[in-house]
Amino acid sequence: MEKTIDESAQGSALTLQEKKTNGRKLYIESYGCQMNFSDSEIVASILSNEGFNTTQELKEADLVLVNTCSIREKAELTVRKRLEKFNAIKKDRPHMKVGVLGCMAERLKHKFLEEEKIVDMVVGPDAYKDLPNLIQEIDEGRNAVNVILSKDETYGDVAPVRLNTNGVTAFVSITRGCDNMCTFCVVPFTRGRERSRDPQSIIDEVNDLWKKGFKEITLLGQNVDSYLWYGGGLKKDYDKASEMEKAMAVDFSQLLEKVALTQPRMRIRFSTSNPQDMTLDVIHTMAKYENICNYIHLPVQSGSNRILKEMNRLHTREEYFELIDNIRTIIPDCAISQDMITGFPTETEKDHQDTLSLMEYVKYDYGFMFAYSERPGTLAERKLDDDIPEAIKKRRLAEIIELQRQHCQERTEQHLNKVQEVLIEGTSKKSDEHWMGRNSQNTVAVFPKENYKVGDFVMVRMNSCTSATLKGEAVGYSKNSL
Ligand code: SAH
Ligand code: F3S
Secondary structure (H helix, E strand, C coil): CCCCHHHHHHHHHHHHHHCCCCCCEEEEEECCCHHHHHHHHHHHHHHHCCCCEECCCHHHCCEEEEEECCCCHHHHHHHHHHHHHHHHHHCCCCCCEEEEEHHHHHHHCCHHHHHCCCCCEEECCCCHHHHHHHHHHHHCCCCEEECCCCCCCCCCCCCCCCCCCCCCEEEEECEECCCCCCCCCCHHHHHCCCEECCHHHHHHHHHHHHHCCCCEEEEECCCHHHCEECCCCEHHHHHHCCHHHHHCCEEHHHHHHHHHHHCCCCEEEEECCCCCCCCHHHHHHHHHCCCECCEEECCCECCCHHHHHHCCCCCCHHHHHHHHHHHHHHCCCCEEEEEEEECCCCCCHHHHHHHHHHHHHHCCCEEEEEECCCCCCCHHHHHCCCCCCHHHHHHHHHHHHHHHHHHHHHHHHCCCCCEEEEEEEEECCCCCCEEEEECCCCCEEEEECCCCCCCCEEEEEEEEECCCEEEEEEEEECHHHC
């Protein structure tokens, strides 16, 4: 039976009242991708049902959870350093328990307990619903491990507890895992095979966020364009679905449209797009709905066809250009950002020049650039020598970062003298008298506060800029605010 809004609001008020508290405090810290931050909100929700209250104060925590990242070696070292800090605190709080979640937990499994004595509990990304049992085990003095990956877990039925929220923007996860097997990447091993979340549970979450005052959501997945709902289960098992299930299937462009129509005043973003899976339908849907932001994060990793092949990225440089051209034709003011890796095994100076020339062609608005870091168990680690000296990786990285900085400056300048809609997210880091928000293209804008408030959609005239921040003045509310 369909619930009316009032009934469901009453329902959640009741559950809040009934919620037991166990008097214990949970401190949770997240590293790595947005998906980890989103997962931590699922974990906080599961544990709030067990009576835990979250705290921002490490020193008062009874249970410390760290949601970890394995993407590069440095990410893992950061977590290990953090564990040392927890160790120091535990000296004064011997009853404090420490659990590791996420990708490092999945990658290291039981080894984590041996390598880091401070760790009581190791929980992989698909095992969070088992946390109540695992916590009971550690309470009884045993270590606890669950790193089983799942075929169908999407946590679609868990209502996330929003952590460190600005009350305006939120993540909504739509897929888990990844089937792409890029040869450098550890994610398919740590997060398992790809599965999509029931569209109705996504819509419900979006409606709930709107009701709570949120104004912008980012649909999250390792590869959102690959979203495909046909009743649940692994994406790779789609061929085994019944004709009926296939007829009712929902792909990413259809999901995007549903979400855009559900809350026409909610801004919608999504991340990450993989060039090989992004369809023209998605781009047309973006163009059709004003509330879908004109911004695409479209990692390419390298501009060299030979390296793209070695990376098992299933498109060429030329196909990527075709996609970029299509985006520019269909959505002329669309911002595009990249992820890039320098020093992948066998990368030559010529390959590197290809990356620079690809960047010149696209002139990305923004970029996330990394030196290649060999990850245990990946195809690249097993088949290729990590043969590019660190100094060369770093030099190439510095070159692409410098080029990106110039492009960033050029792209940011293109917004000058325009009046654009900005959603206010909070106070500017640099000045208490200024608001900070983003335009549709995801460029940060700051402007004097006047009488506007957090969560307002405001029209801002862009007067000046640094390479990545616009400075302007408000000229009134956007029609979205009225
Ligand atoms: N599809 C994912 C990609 C996850 S990894 C997403 O949602 O963002 C994020 C980025 O980290 C990748 O795009 C890649 O540029 C970088 N990366 C992944 N593995 C890496 C490695 N072994 N060394 C250096 N950078 C890596
Ligand atoms: Fe990693 Fe490639 Fe998937 S970068 S997350 S294997 S799309």
